[in-house]
Amino acid sequence: MALNSSTHLASRALVLNPRASFSSRRTRLILASGYDKSPRPSLRVSADATAAGPKARFIARRRQSVPVRQLGRPLTEYMSLPASQYSVLDAERIERVDDNTFRCYVYRFKFFAFEVCPVLLVRVEEHPNGCCIKLLSCKLEGSPIVVAQNDKFDASMVNRISCDRTRSNSSVAELTSDTVIEVSIEIPFAFRPIPVQAIESTGTQVLEQILRIMLPRFMAQLVKDYQAWASGDTSRQPLGTGEI
Secondary structure: OEEOHHHEOOOOOEOOEOOOOOOOOOOOEOOOOOOOOOOOOOOOEEOOOOOOOOEEEEEEEEEEEEEEEOOOOOHHHHHOOOHHHOEEOOOOOEEEOOOOEEEEEOOOEEEOOEEEEEEEEEEEEEEOOEEEEEEEEEEEEEOHHHHHHHHOEEEEEEEEEEEOHHHOOOOEEEEEEEEEEEEEEEOOHHHOOOOHHHHHHHHHHHHHHHHHHHHHHHHHHHHHHHHHHHOOOOOOOOOOOOOO
């Protein structure tokens, strides 16, 4: 599989993908996910458990499925590649740290009047029919007031990518991505006159917008990577250019 700017999923949603040592056969991004029945992500990254100020909590979830026309090699085989064979779909935004770990640079976005650019460290866990991508850490870049929040927030993300094995013999398979993002942040002093509900509503809308933009883009790149892999392309060249 491959890592995409899908990887772009703890603030602008947070994100990545499957298997190719950047030179091996398949790319699978990290930003999608299969269906996770638990209401909250399973991995949590805490920046500061003793923060004393009032907190706001943002949660967003998106699930998307796309049909994939199967070529010479089935989609299930592509989805079963080891993480060491993942390649990056967008080299401008994703870099490999080791076989199972990737750093993702989410594109910049506005939260109220401030610029935010999350940098995510994610790990891929291999599953029989896909992979699960979990957030290890998140660093905020951007406006000074945003950078100052790096020790005052918790973030979690779980992204699962899976394929429908019941269609393995069909000419058309189904690829599914399910992503959950949750952020809890101590409200900066300058924002405290604003009602907490208004801050939470705005933050949730930002996360949802990120997922609306990033998931379809990620899924499209993943399908292209599968098609290249299934056609015998072993170059594992990134398909993205950093553009949103």
